[in-house]
Amino acid sequence: MFTTAWTASPQLPAEGFTPNWSREGFWRQSLRQAVRLSAAGDRIRVRLSNAYGTSPLRIAGATVARASAGASVEPGSVRRLTFDGAASAEIPPRGLAASDPAELALDAMESVTVTLHLDAVTGPATFHAQAFATSYRAAGDRLEDVRGEAFDASSESWYFLSAVEVDTGRRDAVALFGDSITDGFGSTPGANRRWSDALAERTGRPVLNAGIGGNLLLNDSAWYGEKGVHRLRRDVLDHPGVDTLVVLQGLNDIGFSETAEQPTYQPAPVVEVHELIDGYRQLIRQARARGLRVIGSTLLPFGGSDHWGEHAAKVSREVNEWIRGAGEWDAVLDLNRALADPGAPDRLHPAYDFGDHLHPDDKGYAVMAEALAELLQRNRLPADA
Known part of the structure; x- marks a missing residue:
């Protein structure tokens, strides 16, 4: 059984008082976000939200990995995510998608990255304005990039990612x-x-x-x-x-x-x-x-x-x-x-x-x-x- 180990409440795209990418959205880019889990598990899955999208959101691909410094990840920890067995997903306006479980053992208080490849125009992005953490953006498909140097833009908000769950059964x-x-x-x-x-x-x-x-x-x-x-x-x-x-x-x-x-x-x-x-x-x-x-x-x-x-x-x-x-x-x-x-x-x-x-x-x-x-x-x- 899965238990939610991290969440961020979705918000309508807005300028707010924190500069962010929600209004411009994403296109032909990879988005990497690191979050700290409050529970341990051997398998992980994520929830992606298009709650405030006005058009379908295409996820060309997604990975999870143990976080390292900045946008880098621990070598050998990258895992591809699937959605109902497929490598990509399309989330309808106001919709939600949950990934299939991926094998990745994580401890409580350990940080994990979720990287999304967004190859089509997303339009304004459902987001969480104040992350008090750094998210990263890179051109092209950087799903399996380990070093993170290509992620040359940063934001203090979270985008599309609304939950991370682990199979702790708690x-x-x-x-x-x-x-x-x-x-x-x-x-x-x-x-x-x-x-x-x-x-x-x-x-x-x-x-x-x-x-x-x-x-x-x-x-x-x-x-x-x-x-x-x-x-x-x-x-x-x-x-x-x-x-x-x-x-x-x-x-x-x-x-x-x-x-x-x-x-x-x-x-x-x-x-x-x-x-x-x-x-x-x-x-x-x-x-x-x-x-x-x-x-x-x-x-x-x-x-x-x-x-x-x-x-x-x-x-x-x-x-x-x-x-x-x-x-x-x-x-x-x-x-x-x-x-x-x-x-x-x-x-x-x-x-x-x-x-x-x-x-x-x-x-x-x-x-x-x-x-x-x-x-x-x-x-x-x-x-x-």
Whole structure:
């Protein structure tokens, strides 16, 4: 049985605030992307998404290999992927393709490359804007290129690749669902210091990162993805091996209306606490219908940030009080208290602040992971943990 060991939530092609290749797409090029797996296995398969494509996506060929430095891979580790036995695949608009399993033994916390040869015009590319990791592009067919020197262009986004699965057979994966804090904004790029990485290292469990920077719980965004209540099924529930969902979302719904007027933060309606509670309840119902346990996290302190204001302060306090006391979650993770400045509880502790008073740094993400690991152990989630 396969278990998801890595994920990236698909997004609509957009400029966003990270330069990327999503609008231009690819043609007669090879795309190499390295991701770190949170579980071990002897066989591997990948999922490729054309969720926002307007035309069929042709995959002329694909390989996996153990990652080395930069775009290079470990010699002798390259494996060809097939799709229903064929060397190529065509993914329809809004479609998804899963490769056949390939024999490649990998350890947990080991990085693997996925290389795609895209010989036909892709059109705008379904992507994940903020990877905090480097992807590489080369001209022509470089599927079995080991040294990586031909990959002379780079990007800090992921394209088409939405999941990597291994045959570990585990059913105790934890899915982290949220916005830029879950996505890892503020962590050191290329160092795997998101709180999902720290949680996998701390617990030894498979961990899925289903964060999208700027994502909203209640509203779609052209730049920051479909609203949380709609994307949960695709980004978490449809992945094999997940038994626990952790929800850390709502801060952008509260804070975007407080920010300076700019296109990235649209829509920005003024949201009330009862609307967010209804959204959380939708997530809880969806997850429990699939048999998942659901952990609710309080929103982190964000006083002094561009998301802070009188209304945001009021609603965030009310939301956190509801999360702590409603009794509607299987467990509550109080990250607000774990990361707050004792002398100014509405603000992030200076030791955990990336610098914008909104996002944690590497140390802050490690504290978040430790708090969740302790909660999972204390509450025995899952029961056989």
